[in-house]
Amino acid sequence: MLAAAAGGDRRAFERIYLAYKDDLLTLAALMLGDRQAAEDVLHDVFVSLARRIGRLTLSGSLKGYLLTSCANRARDLLRRRSVRPNPTDVLEIAVCGDPAKAAEMAEETARAVAALTRLPSEQREVVTLRIHGQFTFREVARLLEIPINTAKSRYRYALGSLQKELDHDHR
Numbered sequence: 665m666l667a668a669a670a671g672g673d674r675r676a677f678e679r680i681y682l683a684y685k686d687d688l689l690t691l692a693a694l695m696l697g698d699r700q701a702a703e704d705v706l707h708d709v710f711v712s713l714a715r716r717i718g719r720l721t722l723s724g725s726l727k728g729y730l731l732t733s734c735a736n737r738a739r740d741l742l743r744r745r746s747v748r749p750n751p752t753d754v755l756e757i758a759v760c761g762d763p764a765k766a767a768e769m770a771e772e773t774a775r776a777v778a779a780l781t782r783l784p785s786e787q788r789e790v791v792t793l794r795i796h797g798q799f800t801f802r803e804v805a806r807l808l809e810i811p812i813n814t815a816k817s818r819y820r821y822a823l824g825s826l827q828k829e830l831d832h833d834h835r
Contacts, residue, residue, distance in 0.1 A: 665726075666680070666717070666720070666722075669717055670718045677714065677717070681710055684727060684730050687727070687730075687731065688706050688730055690796060691731060691734050691735060691792060691793075691796050692706060692737075692738045694780065694796055696738050696742065697781045697788075701738075705734060705737045705741065706734070709730060709737060713730070735789075736807070739789065739807075775830060776826070776830060783825060786818055787819075788822070789808060790818040790822060793808075801815050801816050
C-alpha cells in the first residue's frame with residue numbers, strides 16, 4: 665500500500681488512513697486526554713505522511729512509524745501547553761469515537777480510563793506507549809528520551825497507582 669500511495673494512488677493512501685487512524689487517535693487521546701487535540705495530532709500525522717510519502721524509507725513497520733510520529737506530536741503538544749485529561753473525551757475516543765459504543769463499555773473500563781487520566785503525564789505516557797502503542801521499554805525510553813530504567817520505574821509506579829485507585833473504588 666505504501667508504494668502505491670507513494671506513486672500517487674489516493675485509494676492506497678485512504679486504505680492506510682483507514683487501517684491506522686483508530687490506533688493513532690486512541691494513542692493521542694490517551695496521552696493528551698483531549699478529543700480535539702487528539703484529532704489535531706491525527707490530522708498532522710497524516711498530513712506529514714502525505715508530504716513525505718515519496719521520500720519515506722522505513723526501518724520498521726509503517727504502523728510503528730505512524731505510532732512513533734503520533735506519540736512525538738502528542739508529547740510536543742503536552743510540552744507546549746498544560747492539558748489536563750478529560751476522562752469522558754478519552755473514553756469516547758478509546759472506542760473509536762463512537763458514543764454508542766462508549767455507553768456500552770463496562771463500568772470498570774470507564775473507571776480504569778478515568779484513573780489513567782489522573783496519572784502524572786510522565787507515567788501516563790509510558791503506560792500508554794507500552795500498552796496501547798505496544799512499544800518495548802527500550803523503544804519507550806528512546807521515544808521519551810529517558811533512561812530505560814526510568815521508563816520501567818514510571819511504568820511500575822503507574823501500575824501501582826492504578827491498582828490502588830481501582831481497588832479503592834471497588835470497595
